[in-house]
Every structure is written in C-alpha cells, then in structure tokens.
Amino acid sequence: MIRLALIFPKDYGETPMEVAPPFNLGYLASYSLLYAKNNDIPLEVKIIDEVAGQDVEGSLNEFKPNIIGITATTPLIKRAYDIAAYCKSNIDAVIVMGGPHVTAMPEEGLENAHVVVKGEGELALAELIHKYNQGTLGKEGFILEKPYIDEIDEVPIPAFHLMDMSCYTNSKKNVLHTFKFASPKSVGAALLTTRGCPFKCIFCHNSKRTKPVRYHSPQRVISEIKYLMTNYGVNAVFFFDDEFLTNRKRIRDICSLIRENNLNFQWACQARADIINEEVLLLIKEHGCTLIGFGFESGCQRILNILKKSTVTVEENARAVELCKKVGLKIYGNFMLGTPSETKEEMMETMRFIEKYSIDNVSIAKTTPLPGTTLWDECIEKGIIPFDLDYSRLNLGRNAISVCDTMTKEEFDKFFEETVLKTVVTMRGNSIKDLLLIAVKRPSEVIKLVGNPQKVLILLKFIIGKFSTLIRGSDS
Numbered sequence: 001m002i003r004l005a006l007i008f009p010k011d012y013g014e015t016p017m018e019v020a021p022p023f024n025l026g027y028l029a030s031y032s033l034l035y036a037k038n039n040d041i042p043l044e045v046k047i048i049d050e051v052a053g054q055d056v057e058g059s060l061n062e063f064k065p066n067i068i069g070i071t072a073t074t075p076l077i078k079r080a081y082d083i084a085a086y087c088k089s090n091i092d093a094v095i096v097m098g099g100p101h102v103t104a105m106p107e108e109g110l111e112n113a114h115v116v117v118k119g120e121g122e123l124a125l126a127e128l129i130h131k132y133n134q135g136t137l138g139k140e141g142f143i144l145e146k147p148y149i150d151e152i153d154e155v156p157i158p159a160f161h162l163m164d165m166s167c168y169t170n171s172k173k174n175v176l177h178t179f180k181f182a183s184p185k186s187v188g189a190a191l192l193t194t195r196g197c198p199f200k201c202i203f204c205h206n207s208k209r210t211k212p213v214r215y216h217s218p219q220r221v222i223s224e225i226k227y228l229m230t231n232y233g234v235n236a237v238f239f240f241d242d243e244f245l246t247n248r249k250r251i252r253d254i255c256s257l258i259r260e261n262n263l264n265f266q267w268a269c270q271a272r273a274d275i276i277n278e279e280v281l282l283l284i285k286e287h288g289c290t291l292i293g294f295g296f297e298s299g300c301q302r303i304l305n306i307l308k309k310s311t312v313t314v315e316e317n318a319r320a321v322e323l324c325k326k327v328g329l330k331i332y333g334n335f336m337l338g339t340p341s342e343t344k345e346e347m348m349e350t351m352r353f354i355e356k357y358s359i360d361n362v363s364i365a366k367t368t369p370l371p372g373t374t375l376w377d378e379c380i381e382k383g384i385i386p387f388d389l390d391y392s393r394l395n396l397g398r399n400a401i402s403v404c405d406t407m408t409k410e411e412f413d414k415f416f417e418e419t420v421l422k423t424v425v426t427m428r429g430n431s432i433k434d435l436l437l438i439a440v441k442r443p444s445e446v447i448k449l450v451g452n453p454q455k456v457l458i459l460l461k462f463i464i465g466k467f468s469t470l471i472r473g474s475d476s
Contacts, residue, residue: 181330191228203307241270246271298314299353300314318353344415384403
C-alpha cells in the first residue's frame with residue numbers, strides 16, 4: 001500500500017480565513033485515487049490541512065506516508081519549507097512541492113524538497129506514484145513538468161470527503177461571511193469550475209501563463225453543486241473562478257440546468273466589469289445569483305491601464321456598478337493601492353470612486369508583486385524588491401511590503417492604514433451614531449475590527465469627526 005499525504009500549510013502568526021477548501025489538494029487526491037484504481041496500484045491518500053486546524057507533524061507520524069506533497073504558495077512558503085525540513089529529518093518519504101511559488105522559483109524549491117512540480121500537478125503526481133510503485137522513485141532531486149489537462153472534466157470532483165468540510169461550510173470566517181451574499185444562517189461553500197483566465201492583469205500569475213482557460217461542463221458544475229447540497233447541506237455557493245461570466249453559452253446552460261433540476265440555492269461569482277450586460281445580469285439573478293465580485297482595482301485610468309494593460313476603463317467599472325444596482329445585485333469590489341508610480345492623488349481617485357458609487361462591500365489591498373507575475377519582474381527591474389525579502393509579507397494585507405515609490409514607506413503605510421480603516425467602518429452598514437456608541441460602550445469590538453489596539457485612536461478620531469459633522473449638519 002502506497003500512502004500519500006497532501007499538506008496545506010497556514011501562515012505563521014496569522015489567523016486563517018477559512019474561505020475556500022484547498023481545491024488543489026482535492027483535485028490531486030481524487031485524480032491520484034482514480035489513476036491508482038485504473039492501474040491496480042494500492043493507494044491511500046490523506047489530506048492534512050493546517051487552515052482547518054489539523055496537526056501536520058502528529059498526522060504525519062501517525063499516517064507514515066511514502067510520498068508527501070506540500071502546497072507552496074508565496075505567502076505560505078516559509079511554513080511549507082519548514083514542514084519539508086521536518087519531513088526530511090523525521091519521515092522516510094519522498095517530499096514533493098508544487099504550487100505557484102515553486103513553479104516560479106523551482107531551483108529554490110529543490111533546495112527544500114526531493115521533487116518540484118511545475119504547473120498543474122495531476123499528471124505529474126500520477127507519474128510519481130507510478131515510479132514509486134515500480135521502485136524507481138528516488139530522492140536525488142529533480143524538477144518535473146507535465147502537460148496541462150485539456151478536458152478538465154477528466155479530473156474527478158475534488159476529494160471533499162478527505163477534507164474537514166465543516167471548517168469551510170460553518171466557520172464564521174468562511175466564504176459566506178466574507179462576501180455576505182446569503183443569509184448568515186445559510187450553509188455556504190466555494191466551488192471552482194474553471195482553470196486559468198483569459199486576461200493578463202500584471203499582478204496575477206495568469207499574466208505569464210501560456211495555458212488556455214478551460215471550463216468544466218455545465219453538467220459537471222451542476223453535479224458538484226448537487227454533491228455539496230446532498231453531503232454537506234450547502235444552500236449557498238460562491239464560484240471562485242477568476243472570471244465566471246465570460247463564456248455566455250456556458251452560463252446560459254448552467255442556468256437552464258439549475259431550473260431543470262429545481263435547485264434552490266443562492267450564489268455569487270466574480271466577473272470582469274467590461275463583459276457584463278443587463279441581459280446576463282437579469283438571467284443570473286433569476287437563477288439565484290445575489291452578488292458579483294469585481295476586480296475594479298483602481299479609480300484612476302492611468303493606474304488601471306498599468307494593472308490591466310488598457311483592457312478596461314473606469315467608465316466601464318462604473319457602468320457595471322450601475323447595472324448591478326439596477327437589476328438588484330450586490331457588489332463586492334476589489335481595489336489595490338500603492339502600484340509603482342501611483343501618486344497619493346491617484347489613490348484618492350480610487351477612494352472617491354468607492355464613495356461615489358456606494359459599493360456594498362470592498363476589499364482594499366496593497367499592490368503586491370508575487371513571483372511568477374509580470375508585476376514581480378517589473379519590480380525586480382526597478383530594484384523595488386528588497387534583497388532580504390520575507391515572503392510572508394507578500395500577502396496582499398496590511399503588513400504586506402510596499403512597492404509604492406512616490407512616498408516614503410512610512411507615509412504610504414500611514415495613508416493606507418487610515419484609508420482602509422475608514423473604509424472598513426463605512427462599509428459595515430452602521431450609522432455614524434451606531435459606530436460612536438460601539439466605540440464608546442464596547443471598545444473591545446473596535447479593537448477586534450481593526451486588528452491592532454494601536455490603530456484604535458485613528459479609528460475613534462475618524463468616527464468622532466464624522467459624528468461631529470453629522471451634528472453640525474443637523475443644526476444648520
């Protein structure tokens with residue numbers, strides 16, 4: 001019996017967001033089990049998910065795997081390498097690493113693992129299982145890259161049964177609570193129905209990938225929805241695809257199948273602002289969609305041209321907001337601040353865009369260059385990336401590195417913190433009076449909201465200032 005352990009690490013010191021299960025490991029597990037069955041290879045697979053609170057070291061010592069696969073994304077790479085080091089010292093197994101980070105930096109990955117898989121991993125892992133079964137898989141160290149799978153319906157449904165799905169369907173930090181697209185009492189889950197993206201935004205790994213976008217068939221999408229409903233009581237689904245609405249025929253077919261199968265669930269998705277129209281929005285709303293997430297990124301056309309290679313305009317973003325509001329769909333807007341060459345005034349254009357169009361909920365990140373993207377290459381060329389970079393700071397969050405070169409680091413960090421705090425508060429749906437009462441009566445909630453007690457004074461100053469303006473307005 002070959003025992004395969006697949007590990008999803010979590011970041012050191014970070015409270016994980018249980019937004020979506022580790023789809024990559026689910027696909028690797030289901031495909032490996034199918035390959036082993038078809039080739040009469042005895043195989044047992046265990047997924048060890050630190051985000052779900054599972055103990056990596058204890059699970060490995062109990063399971064005693066022959067092959068260990070470790071997910072290697074950039075923000076989690078330090079923990080991934082530490083797990084690999086533990087495995088080398090304590091577990092007699094072949095250690096395999098795959099994911100965006102080691103795909104971009106395979107030689108670095110090979111310093112920590114016996115095998116580095118570049119790109120998609122199903123065919124590569126199947127080959128490694130075959131070699132192990134034949135007694136020809138050693139620990140000499142090599143990089144493996146296999147062709148992508150063109151017909152992705154050939155990959156079975158992710159092995160959800162090997163995951164702690166209660167973490168991802170019932171957690172207070174799951175996809176439903178993050179995007180607020182259904183009742184808090186609903187059971188929410190995420191689904192992935194495509195691979196790749198037809199667009200080349202410079203901050204995304206798709207900016208340098210040559211693989212075409214590939215779609216699961218409408219029938220496959222419906223089968224996964226039914227599986228989640230039947231096995232986990234799911235009645236709210238977030239489609240995690242980079243772009244869910246580009247393929248119009250597929251969307252129409254999915255909606256038709258939702259109706260034919262009498263599936264009653266609410267759902268949300270992500271889309272490009274420039275590809276939607278009123279007809280599509282009405283169709284998806286009629287079939288359960290309540291929210292669309294857009295990568296608006298910036299309210300400044302010059303910066304948008306940089307980030308999205310002049311493929312979308314601020315006007316198209318605004319039109320998307322207006323269309324969604326017209327048909328009654330909520331909007332989740334993603335933005336970033338601090339792109340190289342972006343001035344403070346251009347950042348304020350983004351904040352004015354958010355305020356002008358009253359977007360239901362927003363996420364504001366620091367522009368973050370990830371290895372394997374065009375943005376990373378440009379930042380390397382400009383000397384913006386520090387030599388001793390801590391990869392864990394490439395996390396899109398508040399402690400992410402700054403690549404803004406029009407302000408000092410201190411100036412940008414202060415501007416970013418104040419801007420994000422103010423936006424978080426105003427997007428919560430509370431009145432200014434309610435916020436002031438919360439701040440005074442329950443300061444612990446304010447600390448929890450902003451994540452750092454040192455930022456409370458900034459927040460209180462903002463709330464009190466808004467409240468004072470409200471009072472003065474009512475007296476005039």
